[in-house]
Amino acid sequence: MGLFQSVFDASINLLFSVNIFYTVLGGFIGTLAGALPGLGPSTSIALFIPLTFGLNPITGMVFLCNIYQGCMYGGRITSILANIPGDAPAIVTCFEGYPMAQKGRAGPAMGISGTASFIGGMVGLTGLMLFAGPVSDFAIQFGPPEYFGLMVFALSCIGILSSESPVKGVAMGLLGLLCGTVGHDFVSGAIRMTYGITGLIDGIDLIPLALGAFALSEVLFILEKGEKGAFIKSKLTFKNLYPSLEDFFRSKWPVVRGSIIGFLIGVLPGAGGTTATFIAYAVEKKVSKSPEKFGTGMVEGLASPESSNNASEGGALIPLLTLGVPGSGGTAILLGGLMIWGIRPGPMLFQENPDFVWYVVAGLxxxxxxxxxxxxxxIPLFVSLLKVIEPYLLSAITVLCIAGVYACSRNLSDVWIMLAFGMVGYFARKLDYPMGPLVLGLVLGPRTEDSLRQSIMMGHGDMSIFFHGPISATLLIVGLGIIFYPVFRYAFLAARERMKKSRP
Amino acid sequence: MKKKWAERMFSLFLMVLAVSAYWQTLNLSVTESKTGLLTGPAFFPQWLAILFFICCAIIFGKTYLQAEDVLLAQAFPAPRRLLKIFVFLAMIGLTVILTPLIGWLGSQFIMVLVIEVALEKRKWASAVGISLTAAVVVYAIFELGLGVRLPRGFLD
Incomplete structure (x- = not known):
């Protein structure tokens, strides 16, 4: 009961302070950003981190987490109304949401998806409350070899799961790790990988990299497409907004299934909301008595992915807060924000600063x-606002990017770094390289190197130290297995093919 | 440009990046001088550069194995649209150069004005209004709201 009491107390404190304003504002901004095609949680959080510097860490984190949460809700608006997903997890929402809108049921689709998102979010947060403590108690046993194993596991998971081409995901993760080694080496004092550029001596910060790779590259996509103002066509009024009782009844079990799937997948590094929604949709189709009707506006196929998307967010916060390992690009940027405020997530956070965790949960x-x-x-208000904002998106994002990067370091050379990552991000995204592993690599790089060095010192140079403990050995073997699985599979299939051909 | 060639060129670029990263570590020590253990400043980045190179080489090699019809999709837009992207990036670069000279407000105003007129094809009057609003609003948020002192150019 202590746990729920702590969250309840934190909720009351938040409710009667300025934090409630930032909670609502974060959700509002997140919903708008999630609805604008291309602006997902990663871009939105990266854009707004610089604006939180004047806030205390609790207020700042509550604000950013609610932007993240709001994006999960907002992505569905354009999916249902115009068949254009606001962000990647909202792709599945198009499958049933848009056909519902075409049949004149846009309002009920909005109502069902909003309610399912709410229930999924609550399930995810309850899971976060229940499991974060035990996971952090377990993680206290972790030493440097275990942490190194965990980093390898997290990076391989996100590398493999975030892209259709696993090798591209791993390559981006490695590039992020390399970026993390740029600048001063704090152990030896040596200056590394700067190519003689003075602006790189202090290293590559998260904000220029994230804003370049996500926000600026998105602006380049907007410029390339050159299409604006065409994405909201359906008319929506307050009158036709609410679903029927039958809709609610039909979506009851799909929401339960979707929430559980979303939470469990959210905990895995790299899997995130997109994977959760696709799996939830597939499961719903599988268990349905009329799977042939999927794609024609089935309420079940809309409710389940929506709840799984929001439940995955609570799950994703477990490794972030308890182990300091983010599971996606969005949570990696949240981790960067925490570090800027001087808060280091991990098991000690629950020992030294438990209030912070419960305030964040209460804020969510x-x-x-x-x-x-x-x-x-x-919803009608959001639709009207989106119509007003969209034509000015290009200039607004550009100005905010430059100001945000400058505000972080008070150094214009970081804007050049953002520009470079913007160009790399544009070409990389064009060719289906994921950006999440790049950010994750940068954030985890210094910690991975520290863990590696400390482990080598602990083992007096003996590399077998990584296989002495069961946790580090398991994490490393599974992590490396995930990376090399496609290679083994390819070799196995090729060998089988050769054997088939050689048989008379 | 076709996607296959774009894929090859980009993976080659990443391979060059990996080689240059490896080259950057060559003047540093792999081992620590006192203990002789593999904890020197070059050890970790050197391994990363090697692994990164291998990944990029696999991506490069895969373009020769994949089916033509998948890879022959158009990867990049028409030259006219690419020119817009180039103009936009050049404007940001120019803004970074101009900011220490004419200050934040001036450089942002010019940048947004050029974007609105040249890229968004807006009329001069509304472009001036948008540029002024964008520059002033962001200046107010960061300078007055967050206490970040933005460059004032020759007034500094």
Whole structure:
């Protein structure tokens, strides 16, 4: 009961302070950003981190987490109304949401998806409350070899799962790790990988890299497409917004299944909301008595992925807060924000600063309630706002990017770094290289190197130290197995093919 | 440009990046001088550069194995659209150069004005309004709201 009491107390404190304003504002901004095609959670959080520097860490984190949460809600708006997903997890929402809108049921689709998102979010947050403590207690046993194993496991998972081509995901993760080694080496004092450029001596910061790779590259995509103002066509009024009782009844079990799937997948590094929604949709189709009707506006196929998307967010916060290992590009940027405020997530956070964790959870709970109200009741308002904002998106993102990067370091050379990553990000995304592993690699790089060095010193140069403990050995073997699985599979299939051909 | 060639050129670029990263570590020590253990500043980045190179080489090699019809999709837009991207990037570069000279407000105003007129094809009057609003609003948020002192150019 102590746990729920702590969250309840934190909720009351948040409710009667300025934090509630930032909770609602974060959710509002997140919903708008999630609805604008291309602006997912990673871009939105990266854009708004510089604006939180004047806030205390709790307020700042509650604000950013609610942007993250709001994006999960917002992505569905354009999916249902115009068949254009606001972000990657909302792709599945198009499958049933848009056919519903075409049949004149856009309102009920909005209502069902909003309610399912709310329930999924609550399940995810309850899971976070229940499991974060035990995971952090377990993680206290971790030494440098275990942490190194964990980093390898996390990077291989996100590398493999974040792209259709696993090798591209791993390559981006390695590039991120390499970026993390640029600048001063704090152990030896040596200056590394700067190519003689003075602006790189202090290393590559998260904000220029994230804003370049996500926000600036997105601007380049907007410029390339040259299409604007065409994505919201359906008319929506307050009158035709609410689903029927039958809709709610049909979506009851899909929401339960979707929430559980979303939470479990969210915990895995790299899997995130997109994977969760696709799996939830596939499961729903499998268990349905009329799978042939999927794709024609089935409420079940809309409710389940929506709940899994929001439940995955609570799951993703478990490795972030308890182990300091983010599971996606968005949570990697959240981790960067925490580090900027001087907070290092990990098992010690629960020992030294438990209030911080419970305030963040309480902020998310209150935010989820506010988001339900906004996303069911205020959809026509969001649609109108989106129409106003979209034509000015290009200039707005550009100016915010430059100001945000400058505000972080007070150094214009970081804008050049952002520009470079913007160009690399544009070409990389064009060729289906994922950006999440790049950010994750940069954030985890210094910690991975520290763990490696400490482990080598602990083992007096003996590399077998990584296989002495069961946890580090398992994590390393599984992590490396994930990376090399496609190679083994390819070799196995090729060998089998050769054997078949050689048989008379 | 076709996607296959774009894929090859980009993976080659990444391979060059990996080689240059490896080359950057060559003047540093792999081992620590006192203990002789593999904890020197070059050890970790050197291994990363090697692994990164291998990954990029696999991506490069895969372009020769994949089916033509998948790879022959158009990867990049028409030259006219690419020119817009180039103009936009050049504007950001120019803004970084101009900011220490004419200050934040001036450089941002010019940048947004050029973007709005040249790329968004807006009328001069509304472009001036948008540029002024964008520059002033962001200046107010960062300088007045967050206490970040933005460059004032020759007034500094």
């Amino acid at each position: 709970l209150l935010g989820n309630i506010a988001l339900l109200i906004m996303n069911v009741g205020l």
